Amino acid sequence: MIWLKDSFKKAYVEKFIEIQGSMPNTGTSWEKYRALVVLIKEKMKISQAAESMNDSSPDQEKQVYYFSLEFLIGKLLSYYLINLGIKDVVQEGLEELGIDLEDLIAEENDAALGNGGLGRLSACYLDSMAFLGIPGQGNGIRYKYGLFQQKIVNGFQVELPDNWLKNEYPWEMRKSDNTVVVKFKGHVRTESIKGKLTFFHEDYEPVLAVPYDIPMLGYGNLNRINNLRLWSAEPIKDDLDWVSFNQGDYSKAVAYRSEVEAISYILYPEDSSHAGRELRLRQEYFFTAAGLSTIIRYFKKKNNSFSGFARKVAIHINDTHPALCVPELMRIFMDEEDLGWDEAWNITVNTISFTNHTILPEALEKWPVEIMKSQCPRIYMIIEEIDRRYREEMHHMHPEKRDLIEHTAIIRDGQIHMAHLAVIGSNSVNGVAELHTKILKTQVLKDFYTIYPYKFNNKTNGVSHRRFLLEANPDLSRLISESIGEDWIRQSESLEKLLPYTSDTAFLEKLADVKYHNKCRLANYINDKMNIQVDPSSIFDIQVKRIHAYKRQLLNILKIMDLYNRWREDPSMDIYPTTFIFGGKVAPGYQYAKSIIKLITTMAQRINTDPALGGKMKVIFLENFNVSLAEMIYPAADISEQISTASQEASGTGNMKFMLNGAITLGTLDGANVEIRRAVGDENIAIFGLKANEVMNYYQWGGYKSWEEYQNFPRLKRVVDQLVDGSLGSSNEFAGIYESLLRDNDQYFVLKDFRSYTDTWQKVNLWYQHKLSWASSCLVNIGKGGVFSSDRAIKEYADDIWHVPYQNEIPGPQEQSG
Numbered sequence: 001m002i003w004l005k006d007s008f009k010k011a012y013v014e015k016f017i018e019i020q021g022s023m024p025n026t027g028t029s030w031e032k033y034r035a036l037v038v039l040i041k042e043k044m045k046i047s048q049a050a051e052s053m054n055d056s057s058p059d060q061e062k063q064v065y066y067f068s069l070e071f072l073i074g075k076l077l078s079y080y081l082i083n084l085g086i087k088d089v090v091q092e093g094l095e096e097l098g099i100d101l102e103d104l105i106a107e108e109n110d111a112a113l114g115n116g117g118l119g120r121l122s123a124c125y126l127d128s129m130a131f132l133g134i135p136g137q138g139n140g141i142r143y144k145y146g147l148f149q150q151k152i153v154n155g156f157q158v159e160l161p162d163n164w165l166k167n168e169y170p171w172e173m174r175k176s177d178n179t180v181v182v183k184f185k186g187h188v189r190t191e192s193i194k195g196k197l198t199f200f201h202e203d204y205e206p207v208l209a210v211p212y213d214i215p216m217l218g219y220g221n222l223n224r225i226n227n228l229r230l231w232s233a234e235p236i237k238d239d240l241d242w243v244s245f246n247q248g249d250y251s252k253a254v255a256y257r258s259e260v261e262a263i264s265y266i267l268y269p270e271d272s273s274h275a276g277r278e279l280r281l282r283q284e285y286f287f288t289a290a291g292l293s294t295i296i297r298y299f300k301k302k303n304n305s306f307s308g309f310a311r312k313v314a315i316h317i318n319d320t321h322p323a324l325c326v327p328e329l330m331r332i333f334m335d336e337e338d339l340g341w342d343e344a345w346n347i348t349v350n351t352i353s354f355t356n357h358t359i360l361p362e363a364l365e366k367w368p369v370e371i372m373k374s375q376c377p378r379i380y381m382i383i384e385e386i387d388r389r390y391r392e393e394m395h396h397m398h399p400e401k402r403d404l405i406e407h408t409a410i411i412r413d414g415q416i417h418m419a420h421l422a423v424i425g426s427n428s429v430n431g432v433a434e435l436h437t438k439i440l441k442t443q444v445l446k447d448f449y450t451i452y453p454y455k456f457n458n459k460t461n462g463v464s465h466r467r468f469l470l471e472a473n474p475d476l477s478r479l480i481s482e483s484i485g486e487d488w489i490r491q492s493e494s495l496e497k498l499l500p501y502t503s504d505t506a507f508l509e510k511l512a513d514v515k516y517h518n519k520c521r522l523a524n525y526i527n528d529k530m531n532i533q534v535d536p537s538s539i540f541d542i543q544v545k546r547i548h549a550y551k552r553q554l555l556n557i558l559k560i561m562d563l564y565n566r567w568r569e570d571p572s573m574d575i576y577p578t579t580f581i582f583g584g585k586v587a588p589g590y591q592y593a594k595s596i597i598k599l600i601t602t603m604a605q606r607i608n609t610d611p612a613l614g615g616k617m618k619v620i621f622l623e624n625f626n627v628s629l630a631e632m633i634y635p636a637a638d639i640s641e642q643i644s645t646a647s648q649e650a651s652g653t654g655n656m657k658f659m660l661n662g663a664i665t666l667g668t669l670d671g672a673n674v675e676i677r678r679a680v681g682d683e684n685i686a687i688f689g690l691k692a693n694e695v696m697n698y699y700q701w702g703g704y705k706s707w708e709e710y711q712n713f714p715r716l717k718r719v720v721d722q723l724v725d726g727s728l729g730s731s732n733e734f735a736g737i738y739e740s741l742l743r744d745n746d747q748y749f750v751l752k753d754f755r756s757y758t759d760t761w762q763k764v765n766l767w768y769q770h771k772l773s774w775a776s777s778c779l780v781n782i783g784k785g786g787v788f789s790s791d792r793a794i795k796e797y798a799d800d801i802w803h804v805p806y807q808n809e810i811p812g813p814q815e816q817s818g
């Protein structure tokens with residue numbers, strides 16, 4: 001889009017006056033920020049319904065609907081200015097008005113409607129769909145409170161509510177006209193009408209689902225503005241039946257209101273675990289039913305029969321959280337649209353595809369039959385029928401395989417297995433990295449793989465390289481574009497053109513300078529926030545992600561304790577100064593992981609104030625890791641810690657973001673690390689530890705004795721003992737960690753991998769001292785990072801699963817007319 005500076009300035013001032021009734025220089029930063037967003041929205045004409053804008057033809061193009069309980073979109077303003085190709089014009093124009101664009105950008109709240117990798121993945125995928133010109137809409141919940149904000153107080157995590165809607169969120173547009181009613185509880189009355197069983201959902205609790213739309217704007221592609229539709233739950237105001245039913249019952253009315261509002265009140269802060277709360281199920285049904293009703297309404301505007309539904313609509317479910325799409329779509333087809341079971345089932349299965357994101361048993365969703373029955377009685381009936389037919393069909397096909405049927409059934413022992421519902425009710429099941437998909441096929445879902453081998457496929461995750469490289473690392477982006485041109489922005493694989501520079505000393509020095517500069521930026525931030533000085537020429541060794549036992553932040557901190565012991569004993573030890581940086585949130589109820597934060601902050605306090613170390617090491621726990629902070633951290637990293645227990649991290653996506661910014665991965669052969677290693681080659685990554693099959697064998701057959709590891713390695717024994725021998729203070733704070741390692745036999749093989757981890761770390765530390773060799777490997781990581789762009793991932797989804805076309809060559813922002 002073209003916008004000349006003067007016309008921008010004029011438009012901006014006019015817009016500001018229109019909204020505030022005064023000149024911009026009298027306004028607050030927030031008012032200036034809002035005026036800019038409003039202006040951009042109008043300029044883009046994105047206040048129109050995205051659907052009408054994108055689709056004027058009578059013949060509907062196929063739509064992809066991405067259903068997810070989490071969209072971790074972060075800030076939009078700065079990113080959209082880049083995508084529109086107007087960041088410089090706007091920045092200069094504002095400057096001439098005496099306004100600093102950075103101040104306005106700082107006003108925007110991070111939209112933190114997700115926990116971590118899964119939520120950020122859905123945001124990256126919407127980004128790439130918009131860029132690739134795929135009509136792809138997000139469907140989720142407009143949580144009033146997003147992921148809690150983290151404070152560190154006395155070394156402990158404290159959670160504060162994330163009141164991100166406090167002011168107003170100027171990107172969203174409330175679409176009251178598209179409000180729908182979602183029905184909970186009540187009873188189902190069955191009646192035979194003209195020989196056909198008909199179902200009436202009666203005395204239900206009505207919940208209004210009100211949509212708020214956020215435009216999804218891809219780089220340089222203004223012909224396609226997609227939509228993220230987030231639903232807010234509101235009590236019904238004028239439903240006669242319902243109001244009169246409860247008339248006079250004041251407390252019931254109050255209870256009703258708060259029960260309804262609770263649905264979209266807050267994001268569940270558990271990552272990779274399933275608490276099984278009734279409210280969570282209500283969230284799941286709420287946004288599933290609301291989203292599907294929009295899809296059906298839109299489809300019916302353009303079509304007069306459902307026979308072509310699966311050719312015009314693809315519904316993707318992000319993990320099992322939206323798996324109620326299966327029975328809800330069946331319900332709509334049968335109860336509202338009068339289709340028979342078989343036809344409804346065919347369309348449903350052909351429309352829905354499913355991504356699994358984890359093999360952790362505690363994350364697999366199971367709902368007690370009783371809860372499902374009382375919250376969603378009609379949906380429960382349909383699930384029961386799907387289960388009955390599935391068992392019958394299996395019995396018919398494999399009469400001898402009773403076990404197989406039991407293992408794969410949807411309802412078993414009074415519980416509904418959501419992953420089974422999702423697999424049976426969809427046409428595609430994918431894992432998120434090659435290793436993860438293989439584990440699904442051979443272990444976790446192996447029975448299903450024998451039944452439906454054709455459904456299984458891999459889609460290795462990807463990240464938005466435009467957000468995490470182009471936006472997050474402007475200096476590196478400039479260096480890249482100066483060397484190989486700008487193609488890489490639209491074609492991430494073009495980053496490979498950097499590879500010839502791996503032997504270009506001048507280039508490598510520039511690369512090192514950029515890194516240094518980014519480290520200074522982070523060092524300044526640390527100084528400002530924490531009043532701790534870190535040396536930007538030390539190695540920045542970084543682990544940022546959710547804190548979770550399987551991700552093994554514990555292994556990292558034990559390594560640091562060991563190094564500290566050794567450095568104190570031998571101050572002349574030849575190890576390059578290092579700053580160890582951690583960041584990440586813990587689910588509020590996850591005590592074990594909370595004690596790991598406390599261990600990190602305790603060691604940080606100790607090490608950072610120990611004069612004997614002469615500043616050779618520092619430990620930083622960065623508070624409140626979120627998308628914005630992430631964008632400052634990845635560009636500043638030398639070492640990317642990706643050290644999960646092999647087999648447990650389905651993919652990881654931080655690993656890709658670090659790589660694209662030229663950090664070297666220190667990791668296990670887990671998740672996408674396996675593919676990163678293949679891409680960069682053994683000499684450009686540092687791999688250690690147990691392999692996935694070794695871990696799985698231990699889990700299956702036993703044979704691991706953590707005690708022996710502890711006994712046989714004095715350095716390890718020492719750090720483990722330090723957890724409880726009073727060296728870290730008199731309280732018993734870390735006894736739980738100690739017990740988990742020894743009494744509970746170290747479920748995540750921290751002790752087992754300790755030796756290879758510390759050895760490998762030390763090699764990496766030495767390697768860093770060979771500046772050119774290091775920089776050259778960093779460059780290989782950037783050059784090979786292109787395949788981990790979400791553009792690549794989305795093209796694979798489009799080709800193999802959704803069967804939708806996309807634009808491969810898209811003109812850049814400057815080349816388009818506005």
Ligand code: TH1
Nearest residue numbers: 117118272357358432649650651652653
């Ligand atoms: C994560 C996986 O742990 C991670 O390995 C993967 O890269 C990411 O998803 C994206 O695919 C998961 N997050 C959640 C969150 C919930 C439940 C399951 C998972 S798996 C709430």
